[in-house]
Amino acid sequence: MVRKSASGRIGIADVAVKAGVSHATVSRVMNGNFTVDPEIAARVRAAAVELKYQPNPVGRSLALGKTDTIGIVVPDLANPTFQAILRGLSRAAAQDGYRVLIADSFEVSSEETILAGEARRRCDGLVLCAPRMSDAELEEIAPSLRPLVLINRTTAAAGVPSLVVDYGQGVQDIAEHLVELGHTRLAFLAGPPRSASNNLRLQGLEAFKAAHPQVEVTMLEGGSDFDTGHGAVDAVLESGATGILAFNDLVAMGLMSGLHERGLDVPGDISVTGFDDIPFARYTTPTLTTAAVPITELGEQAWHQLRALIRNEESDAPGSRYQPKLEVRASTGPAKAARTAVHG
Amino acid sequence: MVRKSASGRIGIADVAVKAGVSHATVSRVMNGNFTVDPEIAARVRAAAVELKYQPNPVGRSLALGKTDTIGIVVPDLANPTFQAILRGLSRAAAQDGYRVLIADSFEVSSEETILAGEARRRCDGLVLCAPRMSDAELEEIAPSLRPLVLINRTTAAAGVPSLVVDYGQGVQDIAEHLVELGHTRLAFLAGPPRSASNNLRLQGLEAFKAAHPQVEVTMLEGGSDFDTGHGAVDAVLESGATGILAFNDLVAMGLMSGLHERGLDVPGDISVTGFDDIPFARYTTPTLTTAAVPITELGEQAWHQLRALIRNEESDAPGSRYQPKLEVRASTGPAKAARTAVHG
DNA sequence: ATGAAAGCGCTAACAC
DNA sequence: GTGTTAGCGCTTTCAT
Numbered sequence: 001m002v003r004k005s006a007s008g009r010i011g012i013a014d015v016a017v018k019a020g021v022s023h024a025t026v027s028r029v030m031n032g033n034f035t036v037d038p039e040i041a042a043r044v045r046a047a048a049v050e051l052k053y054q055p056n057p058v059g060r061s062l063a064l065g066k067t068d069t070i071g072i073v074v075p076d077l078a079n080p081t082f083q084a085i086l087r088g089l090s091r092a093a094a095q096d097g098y099r100v101l102i103a104d105s106f107e108v109s110s111e112e113t114i115l116a117g118e119a120r121r122r123c124d125g126l127v128l129c130a131p132r133m134s135d136a137e138l139e140e141i142a143p144s145l146r147p148l149v150l151i152n153r154t155t156a157a158a159g160v161p162s163l164v165v166d167y168g169q170g171v172q173d174i175a176e177h178l179v180e181l182g183h184t185r186l187a188f189l190a191g192p193p194r195s196a197s198n199n200l201r202l203q204g205l206e207a208f209k210a211a212h213p214q215v216e217v218t219m220l221e222g223g224s225d226f227d228t229g230h231g232a233v234d235a236v237l238e239s240g241a242t243g244i245l246a247f248n249d250l251v252a253m254g255l256m257s258g259l260h261e262r263g264l265d266v267p268g269d270i271s272v273t274g275f276d277d278i279p280f281a282r283y284t285t286p287t288l289t290t291a292a293v294p295i296t297e298l299g300e301q302a303w304h305q306l307r308a309l310i311r312n313e314e315s316d317a318p319g320s321r322y323q324p325k326l327e328v329r330a331s332t333g334p335a336k337a338a339r340t341a342v343h344g
Numbered sequence: 345m346v347r348k349s350a351s352g353r354i355g356i357a358d359v360a361v362k363a364g365v366s367h368a369t370v371s372r373v374m375n376g377n378f379t380v381d382p383e384i385a386a387r388v389r390a391a392a393v394e395l396k397y398q399p400n401p402v403g404r405s406l407a408l409g410k411t412d413t414i415g416i417v418v419p420d421l422a423n424p425t426f427q428a429i430l431r432g433l434s435r436a437a438a439q440d441g442y443r444v445l446i447a448d449s450f451e452v453s454s455e456e457t458i459l460a461g462e463a464r465r466r467c468d469g470l471v472l473c474a475p476r477m478s479d480a481e482l483e484e485i486a487p488s489l490r491p492l493v494l495i496n497r498t499t500a501a502a503g504v505p506s507l508v509v510d511y512g513q514g515v516q517d518i519a520e521h522l523v524e525l526g527h528t529r530l531a532f533l534a535g536p537p538r539s540a541s542n543n544l545r546l547q548g549l550e551a552f553k554a555a556h557p558q559v560e561v562t563m564l565e566g567g568s569d570f571d572t573g574h575g576a577v578d579a580v581l582e583s584g585a586t587g588i589l590a591f592n593d594l595v596a597m598g599l600m601s602g603l604h605e606r607g608l609d610v611p612g613d614i615s616v617t618g619f620d621d622i623p624f625a626r627y628t629t630p631t632l633t634t635a636a637v638p639i640t641e642l643g644e645q646a647w648h649q650l651r652a653l654i655r656n657e658e659s660d661a662p663g664s665r666y667q668p669k670l671e672v673r674a675s676t677g678p679a680k681a682a683r684t685a686v687h688g
Numbered sequence: 689a690t691g692a693a694a695g696c697g698c699t700a701a702c703a704c
Numbered sequence: 705g706t707g708t709t710a711g712c713g714c715t716t717t718c719a720t
Contacts, residue, residue: 011697022707027699037705052488057466058405059697062712067402069445069466077431087421090448099463101413101445104434119443122401122413144396226627257627283570283601285629355713366691371715381689403713406696 010053018047030055069099070306071119072127073112075195077104079224080250080278081295082129085151088299089127096307098124109133109194113141120145125306127151132194147309149302153196161305163298163320167197167275168204170291170324174245174273175208177289177326179215182335183243183271187218189232189255191247195224198247201275205245222247229254233262242270242335249274249281249290256284256331267333277327286330293324354397362391374399413443414650415463416471417456419539421448423568424594424622425639426473429495432643433471440651442468453477453538457485464489469650471495476538491653493646497540505649507642507664511541511619512548514635514668518589518617519552521633521670523559526679527587527615531562533576533599535591539568542591545619549589566591573598577606586614586679593618593625593634600628600675611677621671630674637668 012030016023021040028036029044036044047053061067070093074082090100101123103115109132120126125147131138135155142148142157150162171188178186188205191198202219209217218239222228229251236244236255246252252274256266266272266286274281277292301320308314356374360367365384372380373388380388391397405411414437418426434444445467447459453476464470469491475482479499486492486501494506515532522530532549535542546563553561562583566572573595580588580599590596596618600610610616610630618625621636645664652658 013697023697024699024708025706028706031699035705040705054461054465056697057462058402058411059712060699061402062406062697062714063699065712077427077434083421083427086446087448090421090446091450094448099445099447099466101443102430102434103443104431104438106435117398118401121398122443226623230627253624253627257629260629279570280597280624283574283597285601285604357713367714368692368716369690372690375715379689384689400713403696404715406698406713407715409696 009056010051011056012053014051015044015047015053018051019044066124067122068097069101069123070125070127070303071101071103071116071123072129073103073105073116073119073131074129075105075107075112075132076224077102081248081276081293084278084295085127085129085299085302088296088301089303090299092300092303093307096303098303098307105132107132107192107194113137116141116145120148125149125310127302127306128153130196132196147306149305149309151298151302152200159309161309161320163301163305163322164200165197165293165295165298165322165324167200167324168207170275170293170326171201171204171245172208173324173326174275174289174291175205175212175215175217175243177328178243178245178271178273178332178335179212181243181271181332183241184214184335185216185218185239185241186243186245187220187236187239187241189220189222189229189236189244189246189251191222191224191251201247216241222251224248224250226250226254226257229256230258233258236270237262243332244270244272246272246274249276249278249288252288252290252331253280253284256286256288266331269336271332271335273332275324281327282329284331289329289332290327291324292327294322298322353400354395355400356397358395359388359391359397362395363388410468411466412441413445413467414469414471414647415445415447415460415467416473417447417449417460417463417475418473419449419451419456419476420568421446425592425620425637428622428639429471429473429643429646432640432645433647434643436644436647437651440647442647442651449476451476451536451538457481460485460489464492469493469654471646471650472497474540476540491650493649493653495642495646496544503653505653505664507645507649507666508544509541509637509639509642509666509668511544511668512551514619514637514670515545515548515589516552517668517670518619518633518635519549519556519559519561519587521672522587522589522615522617522676522679523556525587525615525676527585528558528679529560529562529583529585530587530589531564531580531583531585533564533566533573533580533588533590533595535566535568535595545591560585566595568592569594570598570601573600574602577602580614581606587676588614588616590616590618593620593622593632596632596634596675597624597628600630600632610675613680615676615679617676619668625671626673628675633673633676634671635668636671638666642666 012023015026103119105112130152139157154162274290277290281288356367447463449456474496483501498506618634621634625632
């Protein structure tokens, strides 16, 4: 029995009526099933075009058990790193006909769990970006979120690949670079406390300190944006360090700006380094020494991993590690005679 | 008849079985229907918790005819302007329990129509961000996309509010500022050709030229990123202009960087202005004179408009106009004695 | 107050 | 080859 669609919108039933066939046939035609008589198929297609019929994805999703949508949960959509990941992910997924649903947790780790679950139920898979939740919680919810890909975080839960940038190694490379320039007093302007990538940087610094006991490394609290860097000038000067490793490029830029306002020269008085190599980094004055992370590619790879899981294929690289690449530019230079700490 | 859910996942039927009630009752409880006996309701809730049951949003969407999701179509997710709009939109929508589905058209205007339609069918409403398509096409498809909100674009189609930034006025304010500083030869480093906001800027410049016939305004082709600005140094110098209006802050930063490399001083030799007032603008060297656009707020307002349409309420402000605010910083200064055009 | 049943729009197994 | 029918998981009349 064929009824006309009840709602206002054009449904498969309307096309069926117009073409004088059953809605099953319409469905077949719309899905390219070749067992349909060419003549009838043409009639159906004509009716569909005339009525501007487009299958309702919700009905389709319910019947097929898939949504052709993936979700991504990020701690902060304002952060350029996550924007870049989102961009890479969205572009790659789009090429395979998948859309992306975004969920911003605004750095509230308790919210993350809820958001992730909700997003996952609407989608065929999930990318969890540098989640702020604890290892225990992550491991507990991970199975229920699969297919799941982790970025900048790992978990003991099975079948959950993760893509992580080796921030630890990157920080060590930067520190080595500063030491080679003669710096013996360094300071690290840290990122958000719960950030996994910040922890990796801290671990890297520990390794560095162990290898270079003669170098003094001061730890300063921070954040991930310009203002953090700009506001850290006092603390930086107080530390007496001549080589500053900022959490990321944004922080470095804010810091350089603040130092400039104080009449200090970079790298003449102080060398500053960033992290990420965002496009801005090569246009700052001076241009910024940093560690390049192929961050958009990370988003793209996340999709490839997720796609493999969704298709139930063997993942070719279950968990990849990305090595940042040191980019030496103009914000770092030889250490000048040791500065004395400035107090106040 | 109550059957257990067929698929692997926990469904409403499983909870019904466990609680010894019909799934209708479970549905009532899950939706806070108070006609259910408190004792039974408690039993159902307990069963739901124990089974970790969460209603399937797809089934819900099909039954309710709504998805609690909105879509946003942007021409380029890499553009900070659209990122900011997305952020504002996402944050505001999340507060009302709505999620955001993104569709990036990658500046391909033919793709926009398809993407918009697809996104719309999965969502309860759509935000179309500075679409590149023609007025005719926009007007034609707009009705089928409603509830629809336009950003930086208007249409004759009925019931489609739009939020537009008055880029024309902003550009005029900047140009006036440069004239007051004594500049008589200006150049505009344009944005993407199909960009509506670029057209608005061009219109603003026409108005400016009409009001200031004595001022020479050179038009230069451009784009919307750093590289555009950086690569425009030759053209800028060739123009002989002393006051350069860059399409946006990114272009301005690229240009300043390029000028710096040539040993030219900003604003000593040339004044440079941006547009948007992205956070970076106050940290460049020199700090950037620009026109501030409350772009995140724009995304937020887009949601409020869309929400009103979805709820079928009267929109309180059917189509708002945002005035950019001139921010004078250090990248603009008095014109020095007229430079002669540099050739080659 | 609760269960049975219809229906949201679609796909797919099953008959013919 | 095509129509009939039974779901997909949920909400919501309509009976009781």
